[in-house]
Amino acid sequence: xxxxxxxxxxxxxxxxxxxxxxxxxxxxxxxxxxxxxxEVWPQESIDALKKKVEDAGLVFDVxxxxxxxxxxxLGRPTRxxxxxxxxxxxxxxxxxxxxxxxxNFMPVFDWTRTQLDKTADDGSTSLVMYMDQLQSLDPLNDGxxxxxxxxxxxxAELKRLFEGYAEIGTEGLWDSLTYFLKAIIxxxxxxxxxxxxxxxxxxxxxxxxxxxxxxxxxxxxFLAIVDSPANSLTLCTGSLGSSLGxxxxxxxxxxxxxxxxxxMHMRNVKDYEDGSFEEVAHLSSAGSLDMYEITKxxxxxGFDGYVRPxxxxxxxxxxxxxxxxxxxxxxxxxxxxxxxxxxxxxxKK
Ligand code: DNO
Numbered sequence: 001x002x003x004x005x006x007x008x009x010x011x012x013x014x015x016x017x018x019x020x021x022x023x024x025x026x027x028x029x030x031x032x033x034x035x036x037x038x039e040v041w042p043q044e045s046i047d048a049l050k051k052k053v054e055d056a057g058l059v060f061d062v063x064x065x066x067x068x069x070x071x072x073x074l075g076r077p078t079r080x081x082x083x084x085x086x087x088x089x090x091x092x093x094x095x096x097x098x099x100x101x102x103x104n105f106m107p108v109f110d111w112t113r114t115q116l117d118k119t120a121d122d123g124s125t126s127l128v129m130y131m132d133q134l135q136s137l138d139p140l141n142d143g144x145x146x147x148x149x150x151x152x153x154x155x156a157e158l159k160r161l162f163e164g165y166a167e168i169g170t171e172g173l174w175d176s177l178t179y180f181l182k183a184i185i186x187x188x189x190x191x192x193x194x195x196x197x198x199x200x201x202x203x204x205x206x207x208x209x210x211x212x213x214x215x216x217x218x219x220x221x222f223l224a225i226v227d228s229p230a231n232s233l234t235l236c237t238g239s240l241g242s243s244l245g246x247x248x249x250x251x252x253x254x255x256x257x258x259x260x261x262x263x264m265h266m267r268n269v270k271d272y273e274d275g276s277f278e279e280v281a282h283l284s285s286a287g288s289l290d291m292y293e294i295t296k297x298x299x300x301x302g303f304d305g306y307v308r309p310x311x312x313x314x315x316x317x318x319x320x321x322x323x324x325x326x327x328x329x330x331x332x333x334x335x336x337x338x339x340x341x342x343x344x345x346x347x348k349k
Contacts, residue, residue, distance in 0.1 A: 016056035094191035196262035201239035232262035267310035
Protein backbone atom coordinates (compact mmCIF):
# COMPACT_ATOMS: atom_id res chain seq x y z
CA UNK A 1 0.00 0.00 0.00
CA UNK A 2 1.26 3.45 -0.80
CA UNK A 3 -0.10 6.19 1.46
CA UNK A 4 -0.96 9.43 -0.28
CA UNK A 5 -2.53 12.82 0.38
CA UNK A 6 -4.49 15.09 -1.92
CA UNK A 7 -3.01 18.54 -2.41
CA UNK A 8 -4.56 21.45 -4.32
CA UNK A 9 -1.35 23.07 -5.51
CA UNK A 10 -0.21 26.57 -4.62
CA UNK A 11 -3.76 27.64 -3.76
CA UNK A 12 -3.91 24.99 -1.05
CA UNK A 13 -3.46 26.52 2.42
CA UNK A 14 -1.67 23.34 3.52
CA UNK A 15 2.07 23.44 2.82
CA UNK A 16 3.70 20.32 1.37
CA UNK A 17 6.18 20.48 4.25
CA UNK A 18 3.32 19.81 6.70
CA UNK A 19 2.05 16.91 4.63
CA UNK A 20 5.49 15.37 4.68
CA UNK A 21 5.40 15.34 8.49
CA UNK A 22 2.41 13.00 8.56
CA UNK A 23 3.89 9.63 9.58
CA UNK A 24 4.23 7.21 6.68
CA UNK A 25 3.23 9.74 4.03
CA UNK A 26 4.63 8.94 0.60
CA UNK A 27 2.76 10.35 -2.37
CA UNK A 28 1.03 13.55 -3.36
CA UNK A 29 -2.20 13.34 -5.31
CA UNK A 30 -2.60 16.45 -7.42
CA UNK A 31 -3.46 17.90 -10.82
CA UNK A 32 -2.74 20.85 -13.05
CA UNK A 33 -5.56 23.05 -11.86
CA UNK A 34 -5.55 25.98 -14.25
CA UNK A 35 -6.65 24.15 -17.39
CA UNK A 36 -10.20 23.51 -18.45
CA UNK A 37 -11.58 20.02 -19.18
CA UNK A 38 -10.66 19.16 -22.76
CA GLU A 39 -7.40 21.12 -22.82
CA VAL A 40 -3.88 19.76 -23.01
CA TRP A 41 -1.91 20.11 -19.78
CA PRO A 42 1.28 22.09 -20.41
CA GLN A 43 4.29 19.83 -19.82
CA GLU A 44 6.01 22.71 -17.95
CA SER A 45 3.14 22.82 -15.46
CA ILE A 46 3.30 19.06 -14.90
CA ASP A 47 7.07 19.19 -14.47
CA ALA A 48 6.88 22.17 -12.12
CA LEU A 49 4.35 20.32 -9.97
CA LYS A 50 6.57 17.26 -9.91
CA LYS A 51 9.58 19.33 -8.88
CA LYS A 52 7.71 21.07 -6.08
CA VAL A 53 6.50 17.77 -4.68
CA GLU A 54 9.91 16.14 -4.94
CA ASP A 55 11.65 19.14 -3.37
CA ALA A 56 9.39 18.59 -0.37
CA GLY A 57 10.58 14.99 -0.13
CA LEU A 58 7.41 13.43 -1.50
CA VAL A 59 6.53 11.52 -4.68
CA PHE A 60 4.20 12.79 -7.40
CA ASP A 61 2.73 9.65 -8.92
CA VAL A 62 -1.04 10.02 -8.67
CA UNK A 63 -3.21 12.44 -10.61
CA UNK A 64 -6.71 13.35 -9.45
CA UNK A 65 -8.33 14.20 -11.77
CA UNK A 66 -8.00 14.53 -15.49
CA UNK A 67 -11.61 15.61 -16.06
CA UNK A 68 -13.58 14.07 -18.89
CA UNK A 69 -15.18 16.64 -21.19
CA UNK A 70 -18.98 16.54 -21.26
CA UNK A 71 -18.94 16.00 -25.04
CA UNK A 72 -17.21 12.66 -24.43
CA UNK A 73 -19.86 11.64 -21.90
CA LEU A 74 -22.64 12.78 -24.21
CA GLY A 75 -21.09 11.07 -27.23
CA ARG A 76 -21.17 14.28 -29.26
CA PRO A 77 -19.32 14.38 -32.62
CA THR A 78 -16.56 16.52 -31.10
CA ARG A 79 -15.65 13.75 -28.67
CA UNK A 80 -12.83 12.39 -30.82
CA UNK A 81 -10.85 15.62 -30.50
CA UNK A 82 -11.32 15.62 -26.75
CA UNK A 83 -10.31 11.98 -26.53
CA UNK A 84 -7.10 12.79 -28.41
CA UNK A 85 -6.40 15.49 -25.83
CA UNK A 86 -7.12 13.03 -23.05
CA UNK A 87 -4.67 10.52 -24.50
CA UNK A 88 -2.03 13.21 -24.77
CA UNK A 89 -2.57 14.13 -21.12
CA UNK A 90 -2.10 10.48 -20.12
CA UNK A 91 1.20 10.42 -22.03
CA UNK A 92 2.36 13.69 -20.51
CA UNK A 93 1.70 12.79 -16.89
CA UNK A 94 3.18 9.34 -17.45
CA UNK A 95 6.33 11.03 -18.70
CA UNK A 96 6.53 12.75 -15.30
CA UNK A 97 6.29 9.43 -13.47
CA UNK A 98 2.56 9.27 -12.76
CA UNK A 99 1.30 5.70 -12.27
CA UNK A 100 -2.36 6.23 -11.46
CA UNK A 101 -5.01 8.61 -12.83
CA UNK A 102 -8.31 9.11 -11.03
CA UNK A 103 -11.27 10.40 -13.05
CA ASN A 104 -15.03 10.13 -13.01
CA PHE A 105 -17.84 9.73 -15.48
CA MET A 106 -20.57 11.60 -13.59
CA PRO A 107 -22.68 13.82 -15.84
CA VAL A 108 -22.25 17.56 -15.17
CA PHE A 109 -21.69 17.42 -11.42
CA ASP A 110 -19.00 15.72 -9.42
CA TRP A 111 -19.73 14.95 -5.76
CA THR A 112 -22.90 16.43 -4.30
CA ARG A 113 -23.80 17.42 -0.74
CA THR A 114 -26.55 19.58 0.69
CA GLN A 115 -24.41 21.19 3.40
CA LEU A 116 -20.66 21.60 3.74
CA ASP A 117 -20.38 22.66 7.37
CA LYS A 118 -22.84 20.71 9.46
CA THR A 119 -21.85 20.96 13.11
CA ALA A 120 -21.65 17.69 15.03
CA ASP A 121 -22.06 17.26 18.79
CA ASP A 122 -18.32 17.61 19.35
CA GLY A 123 -18.21 20.96 17.53
CA SER A 124 -16.47 19.61 14.42
CA THR A 125 -18.07 20.30 11.05
CA SER A 126 -18.42 18.06 8.06
CA LEU A 127 -20.13 17.54 4.72
CA VAL A 128 -23.58 16.01 4.78
CA MET A 129 -26.36 15.11 2.44
CA TYR A 130 -29.92 15.19 3.67
CA MET A 131 -32.58 13.90 1.32
CA ASP A 132 -35.18 16.46 2.33
CA GLN A 133 -32.71 19.27 1.55
CA LEU A 134 -31.74 17.62 -1.74
CA GLN A 135 -35.32 17.52 -2.94
CA SER A 136 -35.59 21.27 -2.62
CA LEU A 137 -32.48 21.96 -4.73
CA ASP A 138 -32.77 22.89 -8.39
CA PRO A 139 -29.36 23.37 -10.00
CA LEU A 140 -30.94 24.81 -13.14
CA ASN A 141 -32.52 27.67 -11.25
CA ASP A 142 -30.74 28.05 -7.92
CA GLY A 143 -27.29 29.09 -9.12
CA UNK A 144 -26.12 26.31 -6.83
CA UNK A 145 -22.39 25.62 -6.64
CA UNK A 146 -20.26 23.12 -4.76
CA UNK A 147 -16.46 22.91 -4.52
CA UNK A 148 -16.32 19.76 -6.66
CA UNK A 149 -18.31 21.32 -9.48
CA UNK A 150 -17.33 23.18 -12.58
CA UNK A 151 -19.02 26.49 -11.82
CA UNK A 152 -18.24 28.03 -15.20
CA UNK A 153 -21.46 26.81 -16.84
CA UNK A 154 -23.95 29.43 -17.86
CA UNK A 155 -27.60 28.66 -17.30
CA ALA A 156 -28.27 28.01 -21.01
CA GLU A 157 -25.34 25.59 -21.30
CA LEU A 158 -26.45 23.76 -18.17
CA LYS A 159 -29.92 23.41 -19.64
CA ARG A 160 -28.49 22.01 -22.88
CA LEU A 161 -26.43 19.50 -20.93
CA PHE A 162 -29.48 18.35 -18.98
CA GLU A 163 -31.39 17.93 -22.26
CA GLY A 164 -28.48 16.01 -23.78
CA TYR A 165 -28.39 13.55 -20.91
CA ALA A 166 -32.17 13.13 -20.97
CA GLU A 167 -31.82 12.23 -24.63
CA ILE A 168 -29.05 9.64 -24.29
CA GLY A 169 -30.23 8.18 -20.94
CA THR A 170 -28.43 5.57 -18.92
CA GLU A 171 -27.61 3.23 -21.82
CA GLY A 172 -26.32 6.13 -23.89
CA LEU A 173 -23.96 7.03 -21.07
CA TRP A 174 -22.70 3.43 -20.99
CA ASP A 175 -22.10 3.61 -24.75
CA SER A 176 -20.09 6.80 -24.31
CA LEU A 177 -18.05 5.25 -21.51
CA THR A 178 -17.37 2.15 -23.62
CA TYR A 179 -16.18 4.27 -26.54
CA PHE A 180 -13.95 6.31 -24.23
CA LEU A 181 -12.39 3.29 -22.49
CA LYS A 182 -11.67 1.46 -25.73
CA ALA A 183 -9.80 4.54 -26.92
CA ILE A 184 -7.82 5.42 -23.81
CA ILE A 185 -7.01 2.15 -22.03
CA UNK A 186 -4.56 0.99 -24.73
CA UNK A 187 -2.68 4.26 -24.22
CA UNK A 188 -2.67 3.78 -20.45
CA UNK A 189 -1.31 0.26 -20.98
CA UNK A 190 1.47 1.53 -23.22
CA UNK A 191 2.35 4.20 -20.69
CA UNK A 192 2.20 1.84 -17.69
CA UNK A 193 -0.49 3.93 -16.01
CA UNK A 194 -3.61 2.71 -14.27
CA UNK A 195 -6.79 4.60 -15.03
CA UNK A 196 -8.97 4.48 -11.89
CA UNK A 197 -12.59 5.55 -12.22
CA UNK A 198 -14.18 7.19 -9.19
CA UNK A 199 -17.67 5.96 -8.34
CA UNK A 200 -20.70 8.21 -8.33
CA UNK A 201 -20.95 10.27 -5.20
CA UNK A 202 -23.57 9.75 -3.90
CA UNK A 203 -24.17 6.46 -5.74
CA UNK A 204 -27.51 7.30 -7.32
CA UNK A 205 -28.95 9.49 -10.08
CA UNK A 206 -28.92 13.15 -9.06
CA UNK A 207 -31.25 15.87 -10.36
CA UNK A 208 -32.57 13.41 -12.96
CA UNK A 209 -29.10 12.93 -14.50
CA UNK A 210 -28.01 9.33 -15.14
CA UNK A 211 -25.25 7.81 -13.03
CA UNK A 212 -23.76 4.45 -13.88
CA UNK A 213 -20.90 3.71 -11.44
CA UNK A 214 -22.90 3.18 -8.29
CA UNK A 215 -22.93 -0.46 -7.20
CA UNK A 216 -21.38 -3.90 -7.74
CA UNK A 217 -23.48 -4.59 -10.84
CA UNK A 218 -22.19 -1.36 -12.40
CA UNK A 219 -18.60 -2.06 -11.38
CA UNK A 220 -18.74 -5.57 -12.87
CA UNK A 221 -20.09 -4.16 -16.12
CA PHE A 222 -17.48 -1.41 -16.13
CA LEU A 223 -14.54 -3.77 -15.56
CA ALA A 224 -15.72 -6.14 -18.29
CA ILE A 225 -15.65 -3.40 -20.96
CA VAL A 226 -11.88 -3.56 -21.08
CA ASP A 227 -10.50 -6.45 -19.08
CA SER A 228 -7.14 -5.00 -18.13
CA PRO A 229 -5.45 -3.90 -14.88
CA ALA A 230 -5.07 -0.50 -16.54
CA ASN A 231 -8.86 -0.23 -16.46
CA SER A 232 -9.26 -0.04 -12.71
CA LEU A 233 -11.28 1.46 -9.90
CA THR A 234 -10.81 4.25 -7.41
CA LEU A 235 -12.71 2.44 -4.73
CA CYS A 236 -14.11 5.26 -2.64
CA THR A 237 -15.48 3.72 0.55
CA GLY A 238 -17.44 6.83 1.46
CA SER A 239 -19.09 7.22 -1.95
CA LEU A 240 -20.12 3.59 -2.37
CA GLY A 241 -20.75 3.34 1.36
CA SER A 242 -23.35 6.07 1.39
CA SER A 243 -25.79 3.59 -0.10
CA LEU A 244 -26.95 1.02 2.43
CA GLY A 245 -27.24 -1.50 -0.40
CA UNK A 246 -23.47 -1.54 -1.01
CA UNK A 247 -21.50 -4.00 1.11
CA UNK A 248 -18.16 -2.19 0.95
CA UNK A 249 -15.83 -4.77 2.59
CA UNK A 250 -17.16 -7.46 0.22
CA UNK A 251 -16.70 -5.18 -2.78
CA UNK A 252 -13.16 -4.34 -1.74
CA UNK A 253 -12.28 -8.00 -1.28
CA UNK A 254 -13.71 -8.91 -4.65
CA UNK A 255 -12.19 -6.15 -6.78
CA UNK A 256 -8.85 -6.10 -5.00
CA UNK A 257 -8.72 -9.89 -5.39
CA UNK A 258 -9.17 -9.33 -9.13
CA UNK A 259 -6.34 -6.75 -9.06
CA UNK A 260 -8.73 -4.10 -10.32
CA UNK A 261 -8.33 -1.42 -7.64
CA UNK A 262 -5.71 1.19 -8.48
CA UNK A 263 -6.60 3.68 -5.78
CA MET A 264 -8.44 3.57 -2.46
CA HIS A 265 -10.24 6.61 -1.08
CA MET A 266 -10.81 5.72 2.56
CA ARG A 267 -13.33 7.52 4.74
CA ASN A 268 -16.35 6.72 6.83
CA VAL A 269 -19.98 7.87 6.59
CA LYS A 270 -22.99 7.59 8.84
CA ASP A 271 -25.94 6.39 6.76
CA TYR A 272 -29.63 6.85 7.37
CA GLU A 273 -32.55 4.76 6.10
CA ASP A 274 -33.87 7.48 3.78
CA GLY A 275 -30.55 7.73 1.88
CA SER A 276 -29.24 10.71 3.83
CA PHE A 277 -25.68 10.52 5.15
CA GLU A 278 -23.13 12.46 7.17
CA GLU A 279 -19.37 12.38 6.73
CA VAL A 280 -17.72 11.42 10.00
CA ALA A 281 -14.25 10.68 11.40
CA HIS A 282 -12.41 7.78 9.74
CA LEU A 283 -12.77 5.47 12.75
CA SER A 284 -15.15 2.51 12.32
CA SER A 285 -17.05 3.37 15.49
CA ALA A 286 -17.80 6.87 14.13
CA GLY A 287 -19.95 5.68 11.24
CA SER A 288 -21.58 2.90 9.27
CA LEU A 289 -18.49 1.40 7.63
CA ASP A 290 -16.20 -1.20 9.14
CA MET A 291 -12.83 0.25 8.23
CA TYR A 292 -11.02 -2.70 9.81
CA GLU A 293 -12.81 -5.19 7.56
CA ILE A 294 -12.08 -3.00 4.55
CA THR A 295 -8.37 -2.81 5.40
CA LYS A 296 -8.22 -6.54 6.14
CA UNK A 297 -9.78 -7.25 2.74
CA UNK A 298 -7.08 -5.14 1.08
CA UNK A 299 -4.21 -6.71 2.98
CA UNK A 300 -5.42 -10.27 2.49
CA UNK A 301 -5.73 -9.76 -1.25
CA GLY A 302 -2.22 -8.29 -1.52
CA PHE A 303 -3.31 -4.75 -2.44
CA ASP A 304 -0.29 -2.69 -3.47
CA GLY A 305 -1.97 0.40 -4.93
CA TYR A 306 -2.48 3.89 -3.56
CA VAL A 307 -4.51 4.81 -0.49
CA ARG A 308 -5.53 8.24 0.60
CA PRO A 309 -7.41 9.33 3.67
CA UNK A 310 -10.43 10.91 2.06
CA UNK A 311 -12.46 13.90 3.29
CA UNK A 312 -11.82 14.92 6.85
CA UNK A 313 -13.99 16.97 9.17
CA UNK A 314 -12.94 20.48 10.10
CA UNK A 315 -11.53 20.34 13.62
CA UNK A 316 -9.36 22.42 15.94
CA UNK A 317 -10.51 25.67 14.40
CA UNK A 318 -9.07 24.90 10.98
CA UNK A 319 -10.57 26.66 7.99
CA UNK A 320 -10.07 25.74 4.34
CA UNK A 321 -11.47 23.68 1.54
CA UNK A 322 -14.44 21.65 2.85
CA UNK A 323 -13.39 18.03 3.30
CA UNK A 324 -9.74 18.81 2.64
CA UNK A 325 -8.29 20.24 5.82
CA UNK A 326 -4.99 18.99 7.23
CA UNK A 327 -5.82 17.86 10.75
CA UNK A 328 -8.57 15.34 10.35
CA UNK A 329 -7.12 13.85 7.19
CA UNK A 330 -3.78 13.47 9.00
CA UNK A 331 -5.58 11.71 11.86
CA UNK A 332 -7.23 9.54 9.22
CA UNK A 333 -3.86 8.63 7.71
CA UNK A 334 -2.47 7.73 11.13
CA UNK A 335 -5.50 5.56 11.88
CA UNK A 336 -5.33 3.83 8.51
CA UNK A 337 -1.60 3.21 8.92
CA UNK A 338 -2.41 1.54 12.24
CA UNK A 339 -5.04 -0.67 10.65
CA UNK A 340 -2.67 -1.67 7.86
CA UNK A 341 0.18 -2.46 10.25
CA UNK A 342 -2.07 -4.61 12.41
CA UNK A 343 -3.58 -6.48 9.46
CA UNK A 344 -0.20 -7.00 7.81
CA UNK A 345 1.33 -8.40 11.01
CA UNK A 346 -1.69 -10.63 11.52
CA UNK A 347 -1.26 -11.97 7.98
CA LYS A 348 2.39 -12.85 8.55
CA LYS A 349 1.65 -14.91 11.66
C1 DNO B 1 -14.18 14.26 -3.84
C2 DNO B 1 -13.34 13.56 -4.80
C3 DNO B 1 -13.92 13.60 -6.20
C4 DNO B 1 -12.97 12.98 -7.19
C5 DNO B 1 -13.48 12.99 -8.60
C6 DNO B 1 -12.57 12.20 -9.48
O1 DNO B 1 -13.72 14.70 -2.85
O2 DNO B 1 -13.05 12.29 -4.40
O3 DNO B 1 -14.15 14.93 -6.52
O4 DNO B 1 -11.78 13.70 -7.18
O5 DNO B 1 -14.76 12.48 -8.68
O6 DNO B 1 -12.71 12.64 -10.78
